[in-house]
Amino acid sequence: MSKLITRSGSNFTESFRPSSRTSKTPVSVTRDILKVIDSPNVISFAGGLPDDSLFPVQELTEIFQRSALQKGPKLFQYADTQGHPDLRAWIAERYYHGSSPEEIIITSASQQALDLVSRYFIEEGSNIILERPSYLGAIQVFSSYSPNFLGVDYDPEEGPNTEQLEHILRTSAQKPKFFYCIPDFQNPSGGSYSSKVREKLSEISSSYGLPLLEDTAYRELSFNGNIPISLYDLDPERTVSIGTFSKTLSPGLRVGWIRAPKPMIQDLIVQKQSMDLHSPTIGQELVFQFVSSSKYEAHLSKIRDVYKRKALHTSKCLQDTFGSSIPFRVPNGGLFFWLEFPKSIDTDVLFRKSLQAGLATVPGSAFYIGEPVRNHLRWNFSNASEEETEKGIKRLFDIYSSL
Amino acid sequence: MSKLITRSGSNFTESFRPSSRTSKTPVSVTRDILKVIDSPNVISFAGGLPDDSLFPVQELTEIFQRSALQKGPKLFQYADTQGHPDLRAWIAERYYHGSSPEEIIITSASQQALDLVSRYFIEEGSNIILERPSYLGAIQVFSSYSPNFLGVDYDPEEGPNTEQLEHILRTSAQKPKFFYCIPDFQNPSGGSYSSKVREKLSEISSSYGLPLLEDTAYRELSFNGNIPISLYDLDPERTVSIGTFSKTLSPGLRVGWIRAPKPMIQDLIVQKQSMDLHSPTIGQELVFQFVSSSKYEAHLSKIRDVYKRKALHTSKCLQDTFGSSIPFRVPNGGLFFWLEFPKSIDTDVLFRKSLQAGLATVPGSAFYIGEPVRNHLRWNFSNASEEETEKGIKRLFDIYSSL
Structure with a gap:
């Protein structure tokens, strides 16, 4: 009944x-x-x-054919969680001077990179710092982990207000887990951090032991070729840097990465295992073959x-x-x-x-x-x-x- | 200093x-x-x-060529979070009698399906029920959400012990969120649930309002063609069914799905947005074109x-x-x-x-x-x-x- x-x-x-x-x-x-x-x-x-x-649809089609012929079924089999070794080596060499492929993990573009970093850092109520305004996709995924958001005003001509940042770090009872930064051609404002702000941030990060989460999604899209020094270059040990091929090559392929100190990468590999075992092999192969070619x-x-x-x-x-x-x-x-x-x-x-x-x-x-x-x-x-x-x-x- | x-x-x-x-x-x-x-x-x-x-490497290569030619750049652009509409329609028609494509969300294979379901259901300390033994990838991802695991003995000839299951449901102070089931050719044991156990499960699910999480990863791999009735078919309203093309077509493509009641799918879409925006377009297209062809x-x-x-x-x-x-x-x-x-x-x-x-x-x-x-x-x-x-x-x- x-x-x-x-x-x-x-x-x-x-x-x-x-x-x-x-x-x-x-x-x-x-x-x-x-x-x-x-x-x-x-x-x-x-x-x-x-x-x-x-x-480059034609080129990607040719790469698929060539790779399928050369690598055969392995392209369609289970693969390593950390990602395509040659692609990791290419990323380390191009973007992270002095780093190794072991410090890179491939993700399903930068949205998954943000999710992975959230999983790694955020407990319910953890303090995390964002600039105001910031990327809405980051706000969305961070929110799903219920952090306590702390805001720092952002000026498109200069970058985040470092005095406010220091004030937060001096006064917050619970030490913030990270500061999420978009130093280059920020989404939404299009602005970039000045060199002075970059250096000041690195100083603050070092003094307070604050990890900087650097989102480099738009870094390659500089119209005049001027790209200021990255936060990674200023302080590799305290910077977690994420990137993507969505804006430079194709968003539909969903290929991005995280560069972080090795012990963090080891933990991220376990998290990614539990999330999806690994990112699709074929997308990583297409990206690697294209970006490492003379055409890129x-x-x-x-x-x-x-x-x-x-x-x-x-x-x-x-x-x-x-x-x-x-x-x-x-x-x-x-x-x-x-x-x-x-x-x-x-x-x-x-x-x-x-x-x-x-x-x-x-x-x-x-x-x-x-x-x-x-x-x-x-x-x-x-x-x-x-x-x-x-x-x-x-x-x-x-x-x-x-x- | x-x-x-x-x-x-x-x-x-x-x-x-x-x-x-x-x-x-x-x-x-x-x-x-x-x-x-x-x-x-x-x-x-x-x-x-x-x-x-x-x-089928050759066929997948031909599909890539044909789709790139016909659909062009759209294959490499951002796409809908819920996934490839034609593929969702195909899955709904083949596996879920009486369901619609709106009840399907495409995932990066079944591991991500399990992660999504975990995100949807599990709070720290939530009771969830698993058979003993169960799939280790599921144990891994569930564990990352800190649930309270409740075990039900499993017999490869019959399936889970339904008396133990009922005992748990009658006596546990906090109602369990779901029972995770692998009814067909279970990983790890290779066993399948008897028809009697399937019916009993559906009865229990209905009496206690317990969602059944049905993992169908191996369902298509029946050696003699006999496939017993699915838990979905017995109780569509209370079953969340997950599946994958990893075992039937290719694991490297990372394409799977969840079939759930519409209100749950709406929530899952928001979660997936925050996790990776959407699964790669090209993998979904390769899968759809192959499985919907006469060759499948x-x-x-x-x-x-x-x-x-x-x-x-x-x-x-x-x-x-x-x-x-x-x-x-x-x-x-x-x-x-x-x-x-x-x-x-x-x-x-x-x-x-x-x-x-x-x-x-x-x-x-x-x-x-x-x-x-x-x-x-x-x-x-x-x-x-x-x-x-x-x-x-x-x-x-x-x-x-x-x-």
Whole structure:
């Protein structure tokens, strides 16, 4: 009898009792926007999508054929958790002077790298430090581990406010686990840390024994070739550096990495074992064969040129349309403009009205831990065509003017 | 000064303070064994490795070419978190009568499916029920979420002891979150649940509102074509079913899935977003194009035939070498023999001595939550050649005889 009653009731809520984690993980705004932007009338400047006409599809197809022929079934068998040894060696040599392939673990792009690092460091209530604004995908995954977020103001021209950082470190009762930094062409603001701030951060990290979690996702996308010294180079022992091939080669392949001191890598390998055994072999092979070929540098030059041109074009359209009514920086790299509206404008409202009018962007509030600043909009310039950009900016201006 | 002192000390342990999770996640024995088996003199029967000569490398290469040509750059762009819509439709239709593609989420093979399910259900201290023995990869990932493990004895001829299960459900102060089941050709024992046990489980699940987590990894590998009714078919509302293409097609592609009631899938999508945004597009496309082609059934027949032949050959070698000194079941599917030694034999010792003599297996103790049973050995028969199998079994007998 009790059986019949149970069967007829709301079985799901009676039987399925999810962990508190499920209610603590915020839905990512951009992923939700990605779902609507396939509608025919929507122009999107929302996601951090690379221009897919730049993907070397033909070369990747040839690599697949060649590797399948040379390596055969091993490419499709279980593989080592730490990842493709040649790819790890290539990453160590290119990005981490003085490091070894043993200090690298391959991940399913930088989102999994962030998850792995969260698993390694965060307990419920652990203090972690982020800049304000910061990358929303990082905020999402960190949130699922229920940390205590501590914010440091961020200036796109300089970087994080190091005085605030030191104040936190001097005064917080529980020592923070790490400071999550995006030093180059930050998502969302497009800004980069000055050399002075980089050095100061390294000094603080050393004095307080604070690990720096350096996200290098946009580092290769410098329009003028100037890349300031990395946090890793300033202090290899206290920096955990994560990277990805999503912006330079292909996001769909989902290949990224973590460089960390060896004892941490050993722990990360065990965590990754438990998460997915290893990342797919074929994606790692495609990436390795392409980036280690003579074609990679030319490919990078090409995407830097295209993105620089698109950034300048976006800047021109903004200037022509908005005049001096909203200030913006023209980024020197990366994929984003960070548009600042008058304080009286709530960009959550602007975002919703835009979306109704077939224009997708991301409201600035999505990028803040703590109290959000509400008058920015993140504008991706890498994916849309020049024509769409012109049209999109005019559409934005119309909606803005009608508020 | 304090800075200089910090720099000269043990920077790592001072600065890096990992979460308690890192010490709670056991290292997987098989993954560690996988690292040594590349040595020239080691014959391995340890991993659950498919016979890689059966991977359809040529067909997958052709699919890559064709899909790259037809779908172009979209194959390498960011994609939907829930996964390849056509692949989800195929899985729903083939395995889950009456379900829809919205009830499926694609994962990076079944290990990530287990991680996702853990994230969804397990809080520190949550009761979860496993059979004894159970799959060691599941024990590993569950452990990283610090649950309270409850064990139910398992008989390879019948399945889990349903009286013990009911006793647990009647008496445990805190209701268990789920019962993790491997109904078909279990890893490690090779056994399957009887129809009676399946029905009884469904009854218990319904009476107590207990979700069943059904792992179908080996379900397609039935040597005689007999596949008993799935737990999903008996009770779709309370069953969460996970599956993988690792054993039927290729483990290196890392493609698997979860079928669950829609509200749970919605939560799983958010969790997966935070974990890795989505699984690689190309692997999902390769799998979909192959399994939906006319070649898949012939491929399945072929691997079933080869594994049946290898199982019978392994059985013959065991019989010829060990006579009646150790009892074993000849499996009707899956990838494993579960060898039972006399109670006086500690298979941890047998395992270590074997490894020194160049023979890799997995000791039974690795598969138990709680107090391990110590006189079994898991023997994989799918990967080695017939010649290696003969040699390996003789080697095992010699070491066993010398104990």
